[in-house]
Amino acid sequence: MIKNFLVFAFTVFIASSFNAQNRISTVEKSTTFETSSPKLVVGIVVDQMRYDYLTRFYNRFGEGGFKRMINEGFNCKNNHFNFIPTKTGPGHTSVFTGTTPKYHGIIGNDWFDKELKRNVNCVEDNSVESLGTLSNDGKKSPVQMLASTFADENRLFTQMRGKTIGISVKHRGAILSAGHSANAAYWWDYDHDGKGNWISSTFYMESLPKWVDEFNEKGTAKRYFKTWNTLYDINSYKESGTDANRYERVLKGEKQSSFPHDLAELKTENGGFHVVANSPFGNTLTTDFTLKAIEAEQLGKDNITDVLTVSYSSTDKVGHDYGPNSIEVEDTYLRLDLELERLFNALDQQVGKGEYTVFLTSDHGAPHVPSYLEDNKIPSGLFDLNAMLKDVNDKLFDTYKVSNLALSRINNQIFLDHQKMEEHNIDIQELKSVVSRKLLTYKLISTVYITSEINRFPESSGYQERLLFRGHNQKRSGDILFTFNPEVFKDSSWNRTGTDHHSGYNYDTHVPLLFFGKGIKQGETLKRTNITDIAPTMSALLGISFPNASIGQPLEFVID
Structure with missing residues (x-):
């Protein structure tokens, strides 16, 4: 009986010592983790x-700038x-x-x-x-x-x-x-x-x-x-x-x-x-x-x-x-x-x-x-977005006899006037289809998407569709999105020299x-x-x- 008690007590002592040591080790590791973080992160x-x-x-390049990052990092x-x-x-x-x-x-x-x-x-x-x-x-x-x-x-x-x-x-x-x-x-x-x-x-x-x-x-x-x-x-x-x-x-x-x-x-x-x-x-x-x-x-x-x-x-x-x-x-x-x-x-x-x-x-x-x-014989071009917006509104006026139904063309997105469409009882999906077909007539425009389509893009969609899906915010983005062919961006007095970006x-x-x-x-x-x-x-x-x-x-x- 006494022998069994001594064995039990010794076992408890060993286990307690192990747990205490484990706690000390954990604390030490935690302290090490806290102090191992950089003092400053520079992005x-x-x-x-x-x-x-x-x-x-x-x-x-010299050795202390870009090369330092590459060679040391x-x-x-x-x-x-x-x-x-x-x-x-x-x-x-x-x-x-x-x-x-x-x-x-x-x-x-x-x-x-x-x-x-x-x-x-x-x-x-x-x-x-x-x-x-x-x-x-x-x-x-x-x-x-x-x-x-x-x-x-x-x-x-x-x-x-x-x-x-x-x-x-x-x-x-x-x-x-x-x-x-x-x-x-x-x-x-x-x-x-x-x-x-x-x-x-x-x-x-x-x-x-x-x-x-x-x-x-x-x-x-x-x-x-x-x-x-x-x-x-x-x-x-x-x-x-x-x-x-x-x-x-x-x-x-x-x-x-x-x-x-x-x-x-x-x-x-x-x-x-x-x-x-x-x-x-x-x-x-x-x-x-x-x-x-x-x-x-x-x-x-x-x-x-x-x-x-x-x-x-x-x-x-x-x-x-x-x-x-x-x-x-x-x-x-x-x-x-x-x-x-x-x-x-x-x-x-x-x-x-x-x-x-x-x-x-x-x-x-x-x-x-x-x-x-x-x-250098590589296809490219400049696209006049302001002229395009005027063309779209002219097309919509010919179709619905309502002026300026397209409000903006910023960020390769068409924003439509929903208030006017409601006031004149215009079918929204039909109007979007009219605009989409018009946009596809332009040589430098590659693809056109209606917002409702983008919201339903599956993850298995094509590469460009996934990029548009991730860039599209349902509340803030436009009704219709379009993309240009490679090496094409908007035409303006600013863009006829130098470069631009968006694609x-x-x-x-x-x-x-x-x-x-x-x-x-x-x-x-x-x-x-x-x-x-x-x-x-x-x-x-x-x-x-x-x-x-x-x-x-x-x-x-x-x-x-």
Whole structure:
């Protein structure tokens, strides 16, 4: 009896010791997990960056920017957008929410509001006030974004102790990346009151922080009214076409599109600070402001993860003006490579090498200039959307004797006047069929879809149908959607030189995706990844909830 009792007691002691040790081990593992998260996550979006800019300019990059990310981190070579349209607002939103316009609601940079009967901007918010400017450019917020970002989830996870700051020349690049709960989003007012201030809105704060006011007062932006010449000997730019050609925009005050571009002389006729935003110096200014934000906001200074989002917008503006084959674009990326190196060096010093994590991607790609493709016997074209809308309304008037039944054609979508259709007892489905048949008569239009069809697309639908399905928001999108043939975009005085973007073709969907830093493996893959995989991957790395509407998958082969 005594022997049995001793055996039982010894067994209980051993089991208790094991459980206690297991609890200690669990606590140790938990502590290790908490402290293993990066102190700072930096999400970089390079506006309008095609994937082939990485490979085309690779040999000209230094070791500390793009190459550092590739050599020390992970390169997803087959990364794509998985929805239409490929534009700045939807692109940034999808990168950081892990979902598509169908769920996050940002269906374009602007769209036609069915209740207001006018176009609305994706970040407009008249309930807030501007900070740092007298213009309405500060009346912006993420209120129209329906989903959370991974930065929002990090704020919730850390009981709002982890900071989030968003920075971009473009308001939508700063606001939609940072999310709803961000401490701040800052964008550059280059287009309105002429002061060139970094601004924000009362959505985030009552007044600009002292460090932002001090940055603005120094007039840093004015330093970039200088001559934009090539960084290196212009004869070394072998990866681009000729300097002066008919495919590029000629600024007011210039006789041709060739280097050098004297921004100080050009500013009066070209919108003041606008010429800086449309040059690589806009990216330099973005880095200037970002480095000040890291220092002033003490980002990455403790073990609670902060999130910094940086969108380099001037690449997009240069691309729109000069096109992918221009020396201007090549020079802009060689200069951006130096900006990335400057940013990474600052992070090494202020946060600590190996203590932060970075990803870099783009919000969309871009096609070559149509006239350049045509000169090289590749099918392309420009399509006059305004003329098309007039034609559609003329057809509808001939059919129903009611004027202006089609209200808008924004984002390759036709918005119809449902009120007029009800007042005149017009069958909606019949009218949609009339419009669809009319659209299919245009040579450059490839396909036409009625909204009711898109809502019923099965997952087994064709590739383009799935892209349209994911980009379609039932409440906000139009009644009819259409797509163009490859290498076709809208005709306007702005688009007859340079490039544009919007489609589901590879030139618009294939963009870089690079990871490097704490918790990231070194390697590369040709496996297809989607833009919506980024946010859940970062959430998995941080051990936090995925963004609430995320449809992407964590890229487990990226995480160490």
